[in-house]
Amino acid sequence: MKKITAIILLFIASTFSSFAEEGMLIPSLISAFEDDMKAMGMKLSADDIYSVNHSSLKDAILHFGGGCTAELVSSQGLLLTNHHCGYSQIQSHSSLENDYLKYGFWAKNKSEEKKNPGLTAARVVRIQDVTASVFQGMEGLSQSEKLLKMQENVNALIKDAMAGNEYSADIKPFNYGNDFYMIVKETFRDVRLVGTPPNSIGKFGGDTDNWVWPRHTGDFSVFRVYANASNEPSDISDSNVPYKPLHFLPVSVKNRVPGEFTMVYGFPGSTEQHLTSENLRYIIDQERPARIKMRDKSLGVINAGMRSSDLIRIQYSSKQARIANGWKKWIGQIGGLKTVDAIQIKLDREKRFNDMAATKPEWQEAYGSVINELNKLVVKYKDADFGYSMAIEYLYVGPEVFKQARNLNKFLKNYEAMEIAGTLDAEIDKQIKGAKGFFKNYDAAVDKEIFLLLTEEYVKQVGNGPLPARLKNTSAQVLADKIFKKSILTDEARFIKFMNKLKAKSFKKLKKKDLGFIVWSESNDNFRENVLPDVRTYRGAKDQLLKTYVKGKMEMFPDDKHWPDANSTMRITYGKLEGSAPHDGMAYTEHTTIDGIIAKNNSDNPDFDVLPRMRELAKKKDYGDYAQDGELWVCFSGSNHTTGGNSGSPVIDAEGNLMGLNFDRTWESTMSDFMFDASRCRNIAVDVRYVLWVMDRYSGAKHLVDEMVLVK
Numbered sequence: 001m002k003k004i005t006a007i008i009l010l011f012i013a014s015t016f017s018s019f020a021e022e023g024m025l026i027p028s029l030i031s032a033f034e035d036d037m038k039a040m041g042m043k044l045s046a047d048d049i050y051s052v053n054h055s056s057l058k059d060a061i062l063h064f065g066g067g068c069t070a071e072l073v074s075s076q077g078l079l080l081t082n083h084h085c086g087y088s089q090i091q092s093h094s095s096l097e098n099d100y101l102k103y104g105f106w107a108k109n110k111s112e113e114k115k116n117p118g119l120t121a122a123r124v125v126r127i128q129d130v131t132a133s134v135f136q137g138m139e140g141l142s143q144s145e146k147l148l149k150m151q152e153n154v155n156a157l158i159k160d161a162m163a164g165n166e167y168s169a170d171i172k173p174f175n176y177g178n179d180f181y182m183i184v185k186e187t188f189r190d191v192r193l194v195g196t197p198p199n200s201i202g203k204f205g206g207d208t209d210n211w212v213w214p215r216h217t218g219d220f221s222v223f224r225v226y227a228n229a230s231n232e233p234s235d236i237s238d239s240n241v242p243y244k245p246l247h248f249l250p251v252s253v254k255n256r257v258p259g260e261f262t263m264v265y266g267f268p269g270s271t272e273q274h275l276t277s278e279n280l281r282y283i284i285d286q287e288r289p290a291r292i293k294m295r296d297k298s299l300g301v302i303n304a305g306m307r308s309s310d311l312i313r314i315q316y317s318s319k320q321a322r323i324a325n326g327w328k329k330w331i332g333q334i335g336g337l338k339t340v341d342a343i344q345i346k347l348d349r350e351k352r353f354n355d356m357a358a359t360k361p362e363w364q365e366a367y368g369s370v371i372n373e374l375n376k377l378v379v380k381y382k383d384a385d386f387g388y389s390m391a392i393e394y395l396y397v398g399p400e401v402f403k404q405a406r407n408l409n410k411f412l413k414n415y416e417a418m419e420i421a422g423t424l425d426a427e428i429d430k431q432i433k434g435a436k437g438f439f440k441n442y443d444a445a446v447d448k449e450i451f452l453l454l455t456e457e458y459v460k461q462v463g464n465g466p467l468p469a470r471l472k473n474t475s476a477q478v479l480a481d482k483i484f485k486k487s488i489l490t491d492e493a494r495f496i497k498f499m500n501k502l503k504a505k506s507f508k509k510l511k512k513k514d515l516g517f518i519v520w521s522e523s524n525d526n527f528r529e530n531v532l533p534d535v536r537t538y539r540g541a542k543d544q545l546l547k548t549y550v551k552g553k554m555e556m557f558p559d560d561k562h563w564p565d566a567n568s569t570m571r572i573t574y575g576k577l578e579g580s581a582p583h584d585g586m587a588y589t590e591h592t593t594i595d596g597i598i599a600k601n602n603s604d605n606p607d608f609d610v611l612p613r614m615r616e617l618a619k620k621k622d623y624g625d626y627a628q629d630g631e632l633w634v635c636f637s638g639s640n641h642t643t644g645g646n647s648g649s650p651v652i653d654a655e656g657n658l659m660g661l662n663f664d665r666t667w668e669s670t671m672s673d674f675m676f677d678a679s680r681c682r683n684i685a686v687d688v689r690y691v692l693w694v695m696d697r698y699s700g701a702k703h704l705v706d707e708m709v710l711v712k
């Protein structure tokens with residue numbers, strides 16, 4: 001008897017240890033995982049994490065600017081998020097006289113905190129399963145009537161939820177439309193900048209270290225949420241007061257113990273865990289490599305330009321970071337998926353699914369062919385999907401002359417309307433102002449080279465089709481020479497001259513003669529007319545099949561851990577503070593220290609530049625109360641399943657205290673958007689003790705630390 005129990009326990013333990021960390025769970029359903037979380041060391045109850053009856057952890061976690069996560073850490077609305085999440089606000093307040101990027105910024109009191117028009121932070125009021133209500137009254141309706149009825153149901157639910165309050169409500173499909181949840185939110189519109197470390201801390205390691213462990217980035221910035229006198233969201237106003245949160249996170253300055261429980265609570269953007277083997281094969285073998293190649297080329301040009309001149313370095317630094325972020329992630333993804341042989345894993349899982357379906361006639365009927373159909377669909381629409389991806393890379397990520405063409409086209413489309421309304425002159429002035437902003441960060445020689453290389457590569461990848469027919473025999477070099485010599489899109493003076501003389505006649509001429517505009521508009525037409533419709537059909541059909549596939553997984557394998565793909569809604573993921581050993585013969589420890597900052601700084605790489613103060617404090621070992629065993633931790637890694645959007649998310653300990661701010665994943669684990677591998681997938685966080693140290697010892701902003709509740 002004992003022996004059998006032991007074997008069962010061992011079995012349970014082994015399934016849990018390999019699956020426990022996967023998944024981005026819906027907070028309102030977290031009670032289903034409470035036992036598992038407690039077995040991993042959590043001391044909280046499901047009710048402490050999410051409740052609609054009293055305040056809970058969820059009330060401290062806000063969706064920041066719609067794309068990142070942030071957490072409240074004081075009774076006065078103090079808010080922490082990543083440096084890279086607050087970057088555009090930080091940049092907008094910086095100037096040559098007040099160079100916050102280079103030296104940081106700390107408001108000495110609330111009156112110095114800086115307002116940020118357009119910036120929001122949203123609290124989730126409640127998450128409600130409305131699947132039954134969305135599907136109500138469908139009996140006997142045709143397919144198109146059903147869709148109308150569904151829309152009607154959705155509208156009614158939203159109207160109801162918003163009646164008599166200031167909240168907003170949204171209904172989103174989960175599991176490809178098997179489930180629907182209503183998210184009710186309270187969105188704060190006055191969010192002020194309180195402080196930021198210099199780039200040499202907040203961006204330490206730059207692109208060299210992006211997606212990489214070991215990491216030493218102090219990726220945090222500090223904001224404060226303001227509300228009106230009734231503690232409700234309000235437009236920016238001097239009469240607003242600091243928001244009093246329903247809950248804020250206490251901050252843990254306790255020693256960390258490898259293996260201890262960690263939970264990440266935030267707003268992950270998107271994952272694709274259910275793609276079938278054929279789809280993954282297409283991504284690994286064709287789609288990602290081609291996109292990477294396009295970016296190899298543009299990055300090659302941009303990097304060389306940035307090395308050659310300080311002006312180009314400043315002009316292109318944020319564009320470069322944006323292009324490189326995806327590029328580097330994809331290289332990591334392909335590497336990881338190949339290393340674990342993800343396609344074979346998918347094939348094995350598909351066989352298991354089909355075998356199970358074959359055990360019951362009704363399963364066979366409902367699910368027996370869905371994988372085959374999905375795989376066939378991928379093959380059928382491969383070219384369309386590929387054309388789409390390449391057009392995105394060429395027309396949207398590629399040469400910026402196309403961005404200028406897109407802007408101009410939007411303007412010209414409304415030409416007549418503006419003429420009639422008498423707003424044309426004012427709009428022309430706006431265009432000129434916009435163009436000045438554009439050309440300020442533009443180097444025509446860099447863009448010409450990008451245009452040349454990407455046009456060649458694009459034609460090589462998708463054929464001549466997308467280019468204007470009459471230019472088929474013109475080489476990319478000749479096109480580039482002409483466009484960058486003559487087009488109004490590639491030169492500020494030409495553009496402004498054109499705008500100042502603009503008449504209906506002149507833009508007809510532009511459409512016929514300006515090669516830059518012609519290449520863009522005909523490639524763009526081709527994209528809209530020949531690529532997009534197929535891609536829409538493909539995605540619709542694929543989502544429909546994925547809906548069946550996911551339903552089959554849930555019905556036939558009720559004991560597997562099921563979780564809906566990320567969709568920018570609030571989720572919880574849990575795991576442990578732990579390192580990894582993603583390569584044979586190499587192990588990553590779970591934390592880094594300030595010593596690593598100094599070691600990296602000893603190289604010549606400007607990504608590792610620091611201000612003198614960092615070396616001074618490190619030399620003195622002036623760690624304040626923030627050290628552990630004589631070391632100042634900077635970053636740590638954990639086995640929490642995260643993705644883009646989780647930036648700024650709190651890493652929370654077993655008792656609900658803040659341990660750190662999530663900001664990245666290790667390179668080897670970026671595959672987790674498609675497949676989570678518990679042995680290699682790790683998120684990266686900045687330790688909140690380093691955050692406190694930077695505020696207190698490095699920056700002299702101890703008053704902010706004093707505002708928080710520290711747990712020793």
Ligand code: ARG
Nearest residue numbers: 084206207210211321325664
């Ligand atoms: N890789 C992180 C994310 O996906 C950080 C990006 C910002 N940092 C950078 N060096 N580009 O958002």
Ligand code: GLU
Nearest residue numbers: 643644645646647663664
């Ligand atoms: N840096 C990402 C973000 O901005 C998080 C990293 C990831 O993709 O896991 O959301």
